[in-house]
Amino acid sequence: MTGRAPRWIIVLVGVIAFVWIVPIIGVVVTSFRPPSEVVLGWWRLDNLTFTLSAWTRIWDAYPLADAFWTTLQLATLATLATMILTPAAAYAFHFLKFRGRRLLLILIINAFVLPQQVVIIPLFQLWRELGLIDSFLAVLIPYVGLSFAWSIFLVKNFLEDFPKELIEASRIDGCTPISTFRHVVLPNILAPIFALGILQFLWTWNALLLPLLYLRSDVPLPVLFARIAGTYDLNWDLRSVAAIITTIVPLLVFLVFQRQFAAGAQSRTGAKE
Amino acid sequence: MGGAVTTRSTSQGVLGRDERRQPLVARRWHLRDTPVAWLFLLPVLILFGIAVVFPLFDTIRLSFYDIKGLAPPKYVGLGNYTRLFSDPAFLHTLGTTLTFTIGVTVIAVSVGWVVAMLCAFAPRQTLPFRVMIFSAFGISEAVTGYMWITMLRPGADGLVNALIRSLGFPDFAQPWLGDPNTAIWALIVAAGWAATGLPLMLCFAAVQAIPKSVLEAAYMDGAKPVSIMLHIMAPLSLPGVRVAVFITLLNALRAFDIIYVLTGGGPVRSTETVGYFMYRESMTQFKLGYGAAATVILLVAVLIVSIPAVIQRTAGAR
Numbered sequence: 001m002t003g004r005a006p007r008w009i010i011v012l013v014g015v016i017a018f019v020w021i022v023p024i025i026g027v028v029v030t031s032f033r034p035p036s037e038v039v040l041g042w043w044r045l046d047n048l049t050f051t052l053s054a055w056t057r058i059w060d061a062y063p064l065a066d067a068f069w070t071t072l073q074l075a076t077l078a079t080l081a082t083m084i085l086t087p088a089a090a091y092a093f094h095f096l097k098f099r100g101r102r103l104l105l106i107l108i109i110n111a112f113v114l115p116q117q118v119v120i121i122p123l124f125q126l127w128r129e130l131g132l133i134d135s136f137l138a139v140l141i142p143y144v145g146l147s148f149a150w151s152i153f154l155v156k157n158f159l160e161d162f163p164k165e166l167i168e169a170s171r172i173d174g175c176t177p178i179s180t181f182r183h184v185v186l187p188n189i190l191a192p193i194f195a196l197g198i199l200q201f202l203w204t205w206n207a208l209l210l211p212l213l214y215l216r217s218d219v220p221l222p223v224l225f226a227r228i229a230g231t232y233d234l235n236w237d238l239r240s241v242a243a244i245i246t247t248i249v250p251l252l253v254f255l256v257f258q259r260q261f262a263a264g265a266q267s268r269t270g271a272k273e
Numbered sequence: 274m275g276g277a278v279t280t281r282s283t284s285q286g287v288l289g290r291d292e293r294r295q296p297l298v299a300r301r302w303h304l305r306d307t308p309v310a311w312l313f314l315l316p317v318l319i320l321f322g323i324a325v326v327f328p329l330f331d332t333i334r335l336s337f338y339d340i341k342g343l344a345p346p347k348y349v350g351l352g353n354y355t356r357l358f359s360d361p362a363f364l365h366t367l368g369t370t371l372t373f374t375i376g377v378t379v380i381a382v383s384v385g386w387v388v389a390m391l392c393a394f395a396p397r398q399t400l401p402f403r404v405m406i407f408s409a410f411g412i413s414e415a416v417t418g419y420m421w422i423t424m425l426r427p428g429a430d431g432l433v434n435a436l437i438r439s440l441g442f443p444d445f446a447q448p449w450l451g452d453p454n455t456a457i458w459a460l461i462v463a464a465g466w467a468a469t470g471l472p473l474m475l476c477f478a479a480v481q482a483i484p485k486s487v488l489e490a491a492y493m494d495g496a497k498p499v500s501i502m503l504h505i506m507a508p509l510s511l512p513g514v515r516v517a518v519f520i521t522l523l524n525a526l527r528a529f530d531i532i533y534v535l536t537g538g539g540p541v542r543s544t545e546t547v548g549y550f551m552y553r554e555s556m557t558q559f560k561l562g563y564g565a566a567a568t569v570i571l572l573v574a575v576l577i578v579s580i581p582a583v584i585q586r587t588a589g590a591r
Binding site: 101 | 306307309310311314316317320321322323324325326329331332335384388391392394395398399402403404405406407409410411412413414415416418419420421422423424428429431432435469523526527529530533534548551555556561564565568572575576578582586587590591
């Protein structure tokens, strides 16, 4: 129907979209203007000065650089672990026969409905006993463990369309299950592995609840920012810069890969760690 | 963003269907599968066990104990549950959870669905607009909360109040987040804003999956866009919309981050949902058993909402 669409539809959707991102524009504009100018509203244009002052002062005001590094490490480690462990498990569930296979599969793929609130009390006690509070493992283990509920589902769904002939052929050629996985299956499922990597990266980057409870000294950006956001200081310019730094990486990753995100988010149902 | 997005989870695998008629070679190969399968699954099962299975059962177990701080736990049977249902704060929480969950779902799915249908008339020209609305979903909820704190500021620099004043209703301008009666609605708007992108994408995929010939025929018959939306797109995209409703309900029910940052459950506990209440009781008041009982209530609510999805996934698991 392209080309015949009435103009008013495109205009209407455009207006809705711009209204939608007004809160984002507000934060970006505030971060580049001196606080004195925006006391009557960031949208006032009576005098308009562009300044990077807040962007240079921010690094002394809040330990954002440390938090950025912590977040990057946590998100990268959790993403790699999920990307490495999921394909083998999905392959085992899909192509191998073993006792209890279907029961385990049902358990794992249905766990996506569980709220993260379920894990916090038992793991809090367990980490305290093991002395793991404040260790990266305290959040990495639940990040990765919880991810299997949707990541295995995502890869296994992809395997539903995997040509069975390829597997049969490799069997006849004398491939063992492991070499079939390595040489036949793995090279052909890089797309879903990549997609789940993006999803896991975004969600672990944005995670707030688990690091809020289990990490004390090195906290990731959302935890640090949650502390900054709720204060009664009037430094809106600094806080807006901190907001942008907190979310710029996931937002860019999201904008670049939003197609994979839309497809994958369904299996994960958009849950956030 | 093709139609495959919505159909994939329901498609039945071709591979599992004729497992019994497998050639001898393959069956012999399967005899050697078991150790390999467990080798591949071992790390997954260990992590899943620690992060999901153990907490699930332990939360239920702890809900029968009275645990205060580091003192030894005391078995109280259903004591925590009877206390919950005579705790006015918890009972209020149930109402708040219902309002929040339904409010967010209504905003997110209705806006997402209507915009998705509008976009279907010009998929390519509206792509940037869809991404703009969807982008709120990629933002950390902590930041979303902050954005709405700035939008809802009571002074001259809060955009919402400034708009209300400039439209000529100065009496309606108010500290939205400071009043227990309005804070919940402010929270719903903020959470709905962030949640709209996903239903938009799911509904759009569902509308795109409608056969083009149906829409062409309606066009030929001279149907106006609005009636095409109402009579063709809306009913034919219902399966996708159902998925969107479920996902949004589930996410709103489990919400925590945005409440923590935007209102902190306040003022005077007016914006505490069950998911926030359990955090407050267990992690700030250190009543672990009481918090666990509230978590079990949340779990029951989540499971009720999820029954159709769980049945579908279980049936499709082969």
